[in-house]
Amino acid sequence: SWRKLRSGEKKIAIGPRSAIFSPTQDLGIIILDEEHDNSYKQIDPAPRYHAREVAIMRASMTDSVVIMGSATPSMQALEMTKKGKAVLLELTKRHESAKLPEVEILDLKQYTGAMKGELAVPMHLAIKEALDKKEQVILLYNRLGFANYLQCETCGHIPQSPECSVSLTYHKRKNQLICHYSGYSRKADTNCEKCGSEFLSEQGSGTQKIEEQLEELFPDARVLRFDRDSTSKKGAHEKILDSFGAGEADILVGTQLVAKGLDFPNVTVVGVTDADTELAFPSFQSSERMFQLLSQVAGRSGRGAKPGKVFIQTRQPDNEALKFAQKHDYNGFADSELDFRKALNYPPYSRLVKFVLKGKNESQVRVSAFKLKSVLERLVPDFDSLGPSPAAIAWMNQYYLWEVMVKLPTDRGGNFIERLLDKVMEVYEFESEISTNIVRININVEAIR
């Protein structure tokens, strides 16, 4: 295919993020659909590029145009339009003038005695009703195994890092709460830091057997599962969706994957079993991710002639991002999110550069991370650096991972960043007693997590 593109025989290249490197001749337009999607960023292995950045660079070199499409533009893209680096074109009519569905927020704290498995009673009833009418249901459940966290059962609060406003991760073995940005840690709270309640519960882990649960609750319904496990085989993805689209199943359950661009006219109920897991994700982007997820989810319901309804279960019914998602208010969300980013100097107001240190001996990795941090503090004292901290997934394939981050200004170009990072590594390698062959360091510019 690449040869045909190079010879000019083919004029359109379409593909995942790597298509941005295709040898298309006389380039005219680069289109990034679902621009906000994190999969445009390659995290590992190198090159750790963001396809949006590459697209903009390639367009400027070839004098072509970049078109980014999204129902929930990333804060980075939005900021470009505010700075006049991009033009915002808004579609004001919805596809086939379908109505936006009604979004109902269910406060799990109110339903502790009225749950059917993972489902609060109103959601359970709505699903039952839809099934009785031979309509279909999509259910999103938690992404598992990423991070555990504590949550107050009284007010829904999730402990936050005092410096970085990201959620703290709960480490049961050490009974500690840890910030994966700054490395801040403390003994696990016994009382809620917000309301003082002593009812804190551990969330985010556990094996929810939602599929079996649904089969018990709705014995006549045909349930299809859609997640990384069930779609890992080639073609399995399309097969599951085709089968659901053809009405061969009544309920589709899955992780956030099911929210992506699906269009099923017979789906009238969409449910999210626990929106808080997105908020608890240890990232400055957690609110944005939740807003995007819920907006996509809302777009899945009521695509056809029948009106749809969306149910979102949470313990933080007053959360701002959630409220904006309920009202389908992107602009409101973006304003409040940009204020938060600005106050803490997160992207798009800074470029987040992440150093990931990786080695087989934990204490060597830790010592190296502290060394790197001290080099950064001396070389670039004016730029905020965060960490060192064990990575959110701190141990992988027999390697320990630690991270150090630095927030660089956005008004300096790639050359400046390259020179600066070269200098940092040069000084680090000179001073560190541990070779970079033993503790490897990956540098990730425009780190998104």
Ligand SMILES: [Zn+2]
């Ligand atoms: Zn509380």
Ligand SMILES: [Zn+2]
């Ligand atoms: Zn922190």
